[in-house]
Amino acid sequence: NAGVMQNPRHLVRRRGQEARLRCSPMKGHSHVYWYRQLPEEGLKFMVYLQKENIIDESGMPKERFSAEFPKEGPSILRIQQVVRGDSAAYFCASSPFGLEAFFGQGTRLTVV
Amino acid sequence: SQQGEEDPQALSIQEGENATMNCSYKTSINNLQWYRQNSGRGLVHLILIRSNEREKHSGRLRVTLDTSKKSSSLLITASRAADTASYFCATDAGTSGTYKYIFGTGTRLKVLA
Numbered sequence: 001n002a003g004v005m006q007n008p009r010h011l012v013r014r015r016g017q018e019a020r021l022r023c024s025p026m027k028g029h030s031h032v033y034w035y036r037q038l039p040e041e042g043l044k045f046m047v048y049l050q051k052e053n054i055i056d057e058s059g060m061p062k063e064r065f066s067a068e069f070p071k072e073g074p075s076i077l078r079i080q081q082v083v084r085g086d087s088a089a090y091f092c093a094s095s096p097f098g099l100e101a102f103f104g105q106g107t108r109l110t111v112v
Numbered sequence: 113s114q115q116g117e118e119d120p121q122a123l124s125i126q127e128g129e130n131a132t133m134n135c136s137y138k139t140s141i142n143n144l145q146w147y148r149q150n151s152g153r154g155l156v157h158l159i160l161i162r163s164n165e166r167e168k169h170s171g172r173l174r175v176t177l178d179t180s181k182k183s184s185s186l187l188i189t190a191s192r193a194a195d196t197a198s199y200f201c202a203t204d205a206g207t208s209g210t211y212k213y214i215f216g217t218g219t220r221l222k223v224l225a
Contacts, residue, residue: 033213042200042217043155056212091154093213100145101202101213105154 002026004094005074006104013082013111021077021107025094032075033093033101034067043091049075082111118201118219126224131188133219135201136181144177145202145213146186155200158186193225 005024013019025032030051035043045059049069060067064082069075079086089108093101119134135144143162147155161168161177161184168175174187188195198220202213 035215043202043215045212045214048212058212093155100157100160102157103147103155 004092004102004104006090006092006107008107009105011107011109013109015083015111016081019079019082019086019109019111021079021090021092021109022074023077023092023094023104024074025092026102029094029096029102031095031097032069033095034075034077035091035093037089037091037106039088046077079109082109084111087111118199118216120219121217122220122222124222124224125191127191127193129191131191131195131221131223133186133199133221135184135186135216137184137201137203137214138182141179141203143204144175144184146173146175146184147200147202147215149198149200149218151197158199188221191221191223193223195221196223197221 004026007022011019032049034046036046037043047060047067048056049067051069052071064080066078087110089106091103091106093103095101117136123131125131141163143160145160146158148158149155159168159170159173159175161175163179166177172189177184184201198218200215200218202215204213
């Protein structure tokens with residue numbers, strides 16, 4: 001059973017471009033979480049999704065950020081018109097309901 | 113403010129010594145988890161302790177939970193240089209039906225050989 005897979009591992013975008021981060025949860029996990037980590041800081045919750053539903057997006061910035069977890073395929077975190085402040089490590093985690101959350105290796109976004 | 117806050121923020125010990133990290137949280141929880149993160153890497157799940165448990169062991173790790181004080185501790189015995197990492201506690205929101213995990217800012221552990 002492969003772990004949580006995130007790609008790409010590293011992503012460089014110019015200001016104003018779009019960034020798309022992908023997350024494939026572990027097999028059998030229907031709950032996906034996205035977190036953002038700034039350097040030397042802890043992880044900040046962004047969004048919690050189940051298949052085709054956004055359950056809690058209280059940590060998502062109101063503009064430019066969106067997330068989806070379609071019936072088929074990976075979860076996508078999309079950042080439109082990126083700015084330098086979006087540079088961070090973005091982690092995805094998946095979980096069977098109510099149990100341990102398993103994390104991917106993260107996508108490190110650099111906005112230049 | 114953070115649901116979980118680790119203490120100390122940084123800890124430096126000699127190889128072979130024990131390392132203790134603490135985590136405090138504010139609201140009721142269903143479970144609490146500890147994670148390790150090596151520099152620039154992903155998070156590795158260490159241990160989960162449920163709200164009705166008081167202590168749990170896994171190898172050289174010992175986790176305690178005191179729900180009356182809303183605190184948890186992680187003890188690493190006989191530390192090794194490879195234990196050098198940041199350690200985070202994560203608590204669920206405690207709201208039935210939602211399992212949003214809230215992380216603290218972490219304890220940076222350095223084990224000197």
